[in-house]
Each structure stands twice: as C-alpha cells, then as structure tokens.
Amino acid sequence: MTQQTKQDVFPPTMSTWIAQRMGDGAEGRSEVNRHIMAVYDWPLRVYFMGTSERWLGEPEDVVSGFFADRLGRSEFLHEWRASGMRLRRWLMNAFCFYLMELRRSRARDRRAGELDREPIVFNGSPEVAIDRAFRVSLVREALRLAQETCEEAGLAEHWSIFVSHYLAGRDYADLSKEFVVTPERAAVMARTAARKFRGAVRELLAGDGTPDQEVDQEILALIEEPTS
Amino acid sequence: MTPSGQASSGQTSHISVYDSVGESQASTLLRLGLLGPRRPIDDLADRLAEPGAATWLDSMLEIGTTAAIGKPRSVLLMGATSIEDLSKVKDEGKRRYRNSETADGRLGGLAIYFVAISGGLVHHKRNICSRPPDVLHAALLDLAAASAGHWSDLLTRAAATARALAP
Numbered sequence: 001m002t003q004q005t006k007q008d009v010f011p012p013t014m015s016t017w018i019a020q021r022m023g024d025g026a027e028g029r030s031e032v033n034r035h036i037m038a039v040y041d042w043p044l045r046v047y048f049m050g051t052s053e054r055w056l057g058e059p060e061d062v063v064s065g066f067f068a069d070r071l072g073r074s075e076f077l078h079e080w081r082a083s084g085m086r087l088r089r090w091l092m093n094a095f096c097f098y099l100m101e102l103r104r105s106r107a108r109d110r111r112a113g114e115l116d117r118e119p120i121v122f123n124g125s126p127e128v129a130i131d132r133a134f135r136v137s138l139v140r141e142a143l144r145l146a147q148e149t150c151e152e153a154g155l156a157e158h159w160s161i162f163v164s165h166y167l168a169g170r171d172y173a174d175l176s177k178e179f180v181v182t183p184e185r186a187a188v189m190a191r192t193a194a195r196k197f198r199g200a201v202r203e204l205l206a207g208d209g210t211p212d213q214e215v216d217q218e219i220l221a222l223i224e225e226p227t228s
Numbered sequence: 229m230t231p232s233g234q235a236s237s238g239q240t241s242h243i244s245v246y247d248s249v250g251e252s253q254a255s256t257l258l259r260l261g262l263l264g265p266r267r268p269i270d271d272l273a274d275r276l277a278e279p280g281a282a283t284w285l286d287s288m289l290e291i292g293t294t295a296a297i298g299k300p301r302s303v304l305l306m307g308a309t310s311i312e313d314l315s316k317v318k319d320e321g322k323r324r325y326r327n328s329e330t331a332d333g334r335l336g337g338l339a340i341y342f343v344a345i346s347g348g349l350v351h352h353k354r355n356i357c358s359r360p361p362d363v364l365h366a367a368l369l370d371l372a373a374a375s376a377g378h379w380s381d382l383l384t385r386a387a388a389t390a391r392a393l394a395p
Binding site: 132135138139140143144147163166167168182183184185187188190191192194195198201205216219220222223 | 369372
C-alpha cells in the first residue's frame, strides 16, 4: 500500500483512477481488481443465479473463478476502456463467455461437445437483473467509501448522524439529544456527510464508464424500476 | 486505502448496516447522488466545500461588509449590528451577485447576501429577504453543511430561526 492520501488516490474521476492504477504495474492492477470485485461481485452472482447453469458450482466460487481468470489478463480492462461500454455490461458479457467455457470444460467429462454451441439461458432480462443488483452493490460500496472519507476528514460524527437519519430513519430532533447538538446542527452534519456520499456515488458511476455529464441520467435510469 | 480496499481499523460500526441495504433503500439512497437542476446556492455550496474556501469566504465578506457599511466582516456575527446595516450588507451582496463579471465574484455576492440574512435571523429574529422562511431554512442548511467554523455556525442558527418563523 502506498502512502498516498485519499485525495491522491481519488482523483477527478474513478475512471481516471482506474486508468492511472492500471498503468502502475502489478500493485496498481491489484488495487483496480479489488475495487472491481467489491462493486461487481454481487451483480455477477445474481446474474449467475438467474441462469440455467447453476449446476456449474456455487455462485461465489464461479464468480471468484471468473475474476481470477479475466482480471488476470492484462488486456482485459484495456479492452473494456476501448469498448465504451458500461463496465457492468462488459463484465456481464465476459462472464457469459466464461460460463460457456466453464460448461464446455465440465462437460468434457460427461457429454463432450453437446453443449458447446448452446447459449446461456437466463430467466428474465439479464440486463435488468444486473442493473438491480448493481444499484444495491453501488450504494453499499458508496456508503463504505463515504464513511472512510468522512472519518479521514474528522467527520465521523457527521457520518454517524447521516447513517442514523438516512438508513435507520431517525429524525433530527431525536438525534440532537443523542449527539448533544441542535436539530439544525444535526441536519447540517448529515448534509455534510451526504455530500461525501453523493461524491462517492458519482465516482463509482464514473468508474463504471458513465461520462460526467450523464451521471444524473444514469442514476435516474437505475432508480426507475426497469421492466423486463 | 484504495477506493474499494479493506476498511480502515476505525471503519467497523456501520458495515453490517450497509450489507442489509436492499433494493428499495438503495433507490432512496441513490437519489442522494443526484445533482439535479442546479440552483445558484448549489454552486455556492460547492465553492464553500473547496480547499481554501474559508479564506475565500472571509475575504468576500470583508470586502462586501466594508463596502456596504464601512465596518469589518466580524460585525455580521455581533448582535449589536443593526437590522439596517445588515440590510445594507445584504443589498451589497445582491448587487455583487447581479453585477460581478466573474463567477467567483457572483458567488461572493451570494455568500454576502446569505450571511447578512443569517445575521438578521440570528440577531434580530427577522427575515430581511423576500424568500419564505421554509425555503430559506433549506437553503441555509445546505450552505451551512458546506461551510466551516463560525460562518457555518451562524448559518445553522439562522436556519433554526427560519424554521421557527415558518408558518
């Protein structure tokens, strides 16, 4: 781990960070891979659980195998960046190919060749399933990142009020007693933390490949319940 | 620490709560990520959250207050400052917001405007602008959240007064 500060490792956009770290050798790529696994592990597990290929193994094992295989390839993320696709879509497509490879490999022991050309069948819309899972995974990761940012900035109490208000549903009058501040001060502290959370959400979407000017649109698309 | 690395040693108390966030709550929280249609105070809040903003704000308030009433910015924090003087500072802020040729100058004008209004609310329990108290309440909370030190405290206390004045 380097001695960089949060601002150093969290430059203007997450996609910039990914690009920079990808050029930093094995250590940089390892960091990028950890970031990708933190955000995309759950969406890919959900995708796997919706396919007809559940027999291939436990979701966590299959997804871990996918990450180990594809993220170990130096060209994998360069190809994604060149594609212009959202990372979640790129990973879903790659995962689909990986499942076909895995199926072929497993089938050799039993029914060699039979399944080679059959597509992966998904129950419902894979894009919708991935987006729903990505929405949850994105928010969870943004919460972790924003907490870290707040703690590093000496705003741990601000973050606790944010969590108590927005996640636990407690009102500011109630929180003002616990934190010994006025209700307005509690609201201000939560808003300060909310700004950090907003920044984290937008960074993660930038890292998924959303251009800055389209982040609001992307958020609204993720929030609106998609139809299959 | 990486953007997705392991939590720091102090980052433990909320983790299990995050893992329990489901689809519905994720949608609600994701809305917080929206910038939405930009209001002028959003630009000011972003400016106030930048590094060095405290110095910038002090400078803007000093210039505006001195230009309006010939006194230093510190009078904005004092109860002895008259409502007339606060109104003059507010008008100076409005003038700078409208007439400044630079974005920074306009934001400075807006800062002067809201701090003067806050002085009126905190020191005299009066709303010296035409904005309804409930609208003022939300705006002042947003600005207080982005600023620091005694100006944040003034804006926060002003928000409390605005809430009390709301019908």
